[in-house]
Amino acid sequence: MNAHNHNHNDSIIDLVQKHLGRDLGAKAKGELKHHIEECPDCKVYVDSVEETVKLYKSIDSATDIPSGVSERLFKVLHLKKDS
Amino acid sequence: MVNQLDEKTLIENAVNGDQSAMATLVDSHSARIYSLAIKLLQNEEDAEDVLQETFIIMLKKLNTFSGKSSLYTWLYRIATNLALGKLRSKQIVNPNEDINNLSESSYLGKDIRKWVNPVEKDQDQSIMKSCLEKAISKLPDSYRSVFIMRDVEKNSTRQTAEILGLSEANVKVRLMRARLYMRDRLAENMKCVEVITT
Numbered sequence: 007m008n009a010h011n012h013n014h015n016d017s018i019i020d021l022v023q024k025h026l027g028r029d030l031g032a033k034a035k036g037e038l039k040h041h042i043e044e045c046p047d048c049k050v051y052v053d054s055v056e057e058t059v060k061l062y063k064s065i066d067s068a069t070d071i072p073s074g075v076s077e078r079l080f081k082v083l084h085l086k087k088d089s
Numbered sequence: 090m091v092n093q094l095d096e097k098t099l100i101e102n103a104v105n106g107d108q109s110a111m112a113t114l115v116d117s118h119s120a121r122i123y124s125l126a127i128k129l130l131q132n133e134e135d136a137e138d139v140l141q142e143t144f145i146i147m148l149k150k151l152n153t154f155s156g157k158s159s160l161y162t163w164l165y166r167i168a169t170n171l172a173l174g175k176l177r178s179k180q181i182v183n184p185n186e187d188i189n190n191l192s193e194s195s196y197l198g199k200d201i202r203k204w205v206n207p208v209e210k211d212q213d214q215s216i217m218k219s220c221l222e223k224a225i226s227k228l229p230d231s232y233r234s235v236f237i238m239r240d241v242e243k244n245s246t247r248q249t250a251e252i253l254g255l256s257e258a259n260v261k262v263r264l265m266r267a268r269l270y271m272r273d274r275l276a277e278n279m280k281c282v283e284v285i286t287t
Contacts, residue, residue: 023261023265026265026268029246054272054276055268055269055272058221058268058271058272058275059240059268059271061217061221061275062221062225062240062241062271063240063241065214065217065218065221065222070120070124071119071120071123071124071140075123075133075137075140076116076119078137078141079115079119079137079140079141079144080112080115082141082144082145083111083115083141083144083145083148085108085111085112085115086108086112087112087116
């Protein structure tokens with residue numbers, strides 16, 4: 007989907023952005039679903055952006071606090087970790 | 090992670106000087122706060138500073154915590170403000186021309202004609218991870234903050250706008266551009282994607 011070859015009116019583009027931002031009501035969701043079923047460009051656009059966000063979240067979830075960082079935190083706060 | 094009822098008791102005990110309760114609260118929330126700081130700052134040393142400052146403030150001001158939101162939400166706001174302050178104080182000149190030069194006509198990103206779920210396609214996960222990490226680190230701070238707060242931390246547009254001091258319209262535009270920047274960098278490294286170069 008590209009602005010050069012995709013002549014949608016602003017309302018459809020706005021719907022797509024709201025959908026991606028989880029800001030869409032039930033009625034508008036239906037309207038967008040109907041549009042996407044008939045528009046492969048919009049389907050690729052929505053799927054690819056959703057998939058990118060999902061992928062980022064899946065690689066992001068593994069971040070742990072290193073033990074040295076945790077130890078220094080408790081030291082600065084004058085607390086004992088297992089007290 | 091402690092449940093909400095236990096947390097309320099822990100907060101009361103911590104306010105009354107119970108060191109064990111303070112330690113449990115710190116232990117319970119420190120990993121998430123550190124992770125948030127790393128994502129926003131992209132720098133381990135700065136993230137550790139923010140982590141320590143956040144919990145120093147928590148211990149000093151816990152008696153003012155109203156309990157209207159969860160303790161994590163309260164800490165989250167403190168940490169985010171500290172991280173954004175750090176970014177502002179560094180006054181980093183944005184080296185990423187790609188995203189700033191996006192005009193209205195190109196705001197839909199690259200023209201991608203075919204997209205296959207890379208997980209289903211069994212694409213090398215380490216390549217995707219590496220290119221997404223590179224992409225997030227190259228995003229300008231003001232775009233990365235919006236992407237993290239909206240798409241990863243699941244704040245609403247309004248909450249994100251309030252915390253970052255932006256208008257809701259500005260949050261939406263930055264989020265859209267950040268997502269497309271991430272997607273386009275991912276697409277460049279994916280064998281299963283067909284990108285039309287104009």
